[in-house]
Amino acid sequence: MAVVALRLAGPLQAWGSGSRFVRRGTETAPTKSGVVGLVAAARGVRRVDPLEELLSLRFGVRMDQPGRLLRDFQTAQRPEKARDGTVTWKRLPLSHRYYISDAVFLAVLEGDRTLVEGIDSAVRSPAFPLYLGRRSCPPAGPVALGVFDLDLDAALSELPWLASTRTQSRHRNRTVRLETVRDAAAEGTGAETLRDEPVSFDPNRRKHAWRSISRDVVEIPNPHGVHDPTGEHDPMASLGG
Incomplete structure (x- = not known):
């Protein structure tokens, strides 16, 4: 087994798992269905194509820079033509869309080495455009970080912190x-x-199954850190001598 690591960063991201009607929400972290969809697009898999090969992947994500929740609202009108040929415009319901702004995530997929190497290659030269949950959310910078001889848990615990230098x-x-x-x-x-296990992206029979998730916290080195919180505070250390 090996893992392929992805850097998911952009001005806006939206990872919905239960959006319906006029409210389009987002989870606080990338969803498995969203990341598998990104990988499928990179590999040239169309929405009506089967996903069996990608369903064997184990998925995890680390919130390197959580970002902020942003709400947008959109208005739309639909033309309606009367019998006399005149056209009137009907206002559609106001829709609310939620995004995560200024966020950076580490996403990791664990599976057969040949499969994850193919994913890494595809993400570096994608067949279809990549986006972070919605088409209006393109990634900022390269997505692929490489393939590593680690399991999922080790990758989330050992790979470097991806937050911006300013955040670090x-x-x-x-x-x-x-x-x-x-x-x-x-x-x-x-x-x-969470109902986030992708089964089919076919618009005519889109289907997601339930998956069990676990939440945890990992401790990562900070390359810009100067203070050791585990050590004793010495108020005179800064005076030198």
Whole structure:
């Protein structure tokens, strides 16, 4: 087994798992269905094509820079033509759309090495445009980080912090604690369930199954940290001598 790591960063991201009608929400972290959809687009898989090969992947995400929740609203009108040929415009219901702004996530997919190497290659030269949950959310910068001989848990715990330099500099400690969301281990029971396991992206029979997820916190080195929170505070250290 090996993992392929992805950097998901952009001005806006939207990872909905239960959006309906005029409210389009977003989860606080990338969803498995959204990331598998991104990978499928990179590999040239069309919405009506089967996803069997990608369904074997184990998924996890680390919130390196959580960002902020942003709400947008949209108005629209629809033309209606009367019998006499005149056209009137009917106002459609106001829709509310939620996004995550200024966020950076580490997404990791674990699977057969040949499969994850193919994913890494496809993401570097995608067949279809990549987007972060919605078409209006393109990624900022390269997405592919490479293939690593690690399992999912080790990758989330060991790969470098991906937050911006400015964000890292704000944290003075030498380590930072980051939240993770991952597929629950097969032998364990997930603390939560989410309808986020992609089965089919076919618009005529779109289907998602339930998956168990576990949440955790990992401690990652901060390359810009100067303070060790585990050590004793010495108020005279800054005076030198």
